[in-house]
Amino acid sequence: MTHAAPPSYVDSARRTVRMEAAAVAALEERIGREFAHACELLLATRGRVVVTGMGKSGHIGTKIAATLASTGTPAFFVHPGEASHGDMGMITGDDCVLALSNSGSTKEVVMLLPLLKRLGTPLVSMTGNPASTLAQAADAHLDSGVATEACPLDLAPTSSTTTALVMGDALAIALLEARGFTAEDFAFSHPGGALGRKLLLMVEDVMRSGPELPRVAPETPLGEALLEISAKGLGMTTVVDGDRLEGVFTDGDLRRAIDARIDINETRIGDLMTRQGRTITEGMLAAEALRIMEENRISALVVVGDGGEPVGVVTLLGLLQAGIA
Structure with a gap:
């Protein structure tokens, strides 16, 4: 009876890093007119940016919402499943929704589309499929797709969640610069941190x-x-x-x-x-x-x-x- 060779943890880790780095690098050429339009929609929002997504996309969406909120763009996360059972009341026509779904066809997110249309709420989507239902329904679409996941089975969200996270950071920083957000503004959002103490304590x-x-x-x-x-x-x-x-x-x-x-x-x-x-x-x-x-x-x-x-x-x-x- 033969046994498979033991895995090389280091080789596996390095391969993952290379694949995810390549996926992130490929994002740069996709940032253009649609990205600028998404920034304009978010910047013009009179209410708040409502971020939503299921599963791993939801976890990434939670982080994006937190980053937006701490860099001058008021934002919060709403779980799409909960939105269908009462939390839609948290979204208004003055808000702008940022919806994440790698496939662009996640049922719980797609179900919100008619409701958002009735509210007149602008929609920015972030998907890996520009031809998907969510991408086509959006006012602006951000393509965060990857050729393959870092997972050797090409199943577990790995590279795709990394690119979505980076795209979210790109949005937050672009909006930060557009608002003229300062270190003092950042400190006000982080009063408990070292920077907050240095810039707020008199x-x-x-x-x-x-x-x-x-x-x-x-x-x-x-x-x-x-x-x-x-x-x-x-x-x-x-x-x-x-x-x-x-x-x-x-x-x-x-x-x-x-x-x-x-x-x-x-x-x-x-x-x-x-x-x-x-x-x-x-x-x-x-x-x-x-x-x-x-x-x-x-x-x-x-x-x-x-x-x-x-x-x-x-x-x-x-x-x-x-x-x-």
């Missing part, structure tokens, strides 16, 4: 203020100032005359004072402080505060109000804890 959100703000007068002896620094736990203190910021006293100033062997009970903090230190305002981005600290090699910045009065302090540790750095 100085006023992370500064220490009120009773937490260390503050001493210029005539305060160094010994008393050290007690204020210790009590507030920021490693520095502002030096304030009335409401006017005179300077700051930091650990660097303390090291220089120790080296000079000064009398901590007789020496005024005003004689040891750093004058005209860097300051920022509440309305600045926290990421900008971090940049200033890094460029000047300092660990704290005083936040000043409109009149130049100190209203808070931002520290490097506080920015790290907020996830900015």
Whole structure:
């Protein structure tokens, strides 16, 4: 009895990658007038882009809807089977439907066509068969077809789902650029991510203020100032005359004072402080505060109000804890 040779996992994987890469590369020549028309329809949508598809196409459609929504095109996914049992109420004439089906004849998707026509909802289809029912019924058709699947049986959706995913990304990015979508807009859609924190978090959100703000007068002896620094736990203190910021006293100033062997009970903090230190305002981005600290090699910045009065302090540790750095 003979046994088949064991499979080469590496050869199989490399073959799959080559086949799917070739399928994706072939998409480029198909992106033309129909693609541009699809973008125009989606861009002109007053409502939302409703993405639908069955099976693996549905999984890809869910991802496409999420990508559209996070890049400036409001979108959501509707399962075509559920749409036939009540969820059609989620689709309006102001929306635009993006329907995925590799064959272009998926029953659950094709069943929606008369309903979409009655609503007057524009339809963009993405199929692997330009002659299919879904492709012919659409206002714009995107050909995401492949010559063969990466599956050796040519059955399991592999290359075809990859090309559909890439075509969806191409749509999303084309619309992003057409809208002038910015990094700040992206951050607003991703407030929990690192980019969102850097582009949305303001100085006023992370500064220490009120009773937490260390503050001493210029005539305060160094010994008393050290007690204020210790009590507030920021490693520095502002030096304030009335409401006017005179300077700051930091650990660097303390090291220089120790080296000079000064009398901590007789020496005024005003004689040891750093004058005209860097300051920022509440309305600045926290990421900008971090940049200033890094460029000047300092660990704290005083936040000043409109009149130049100190209203808070931002520290490097506080920015790290907020996830900015």
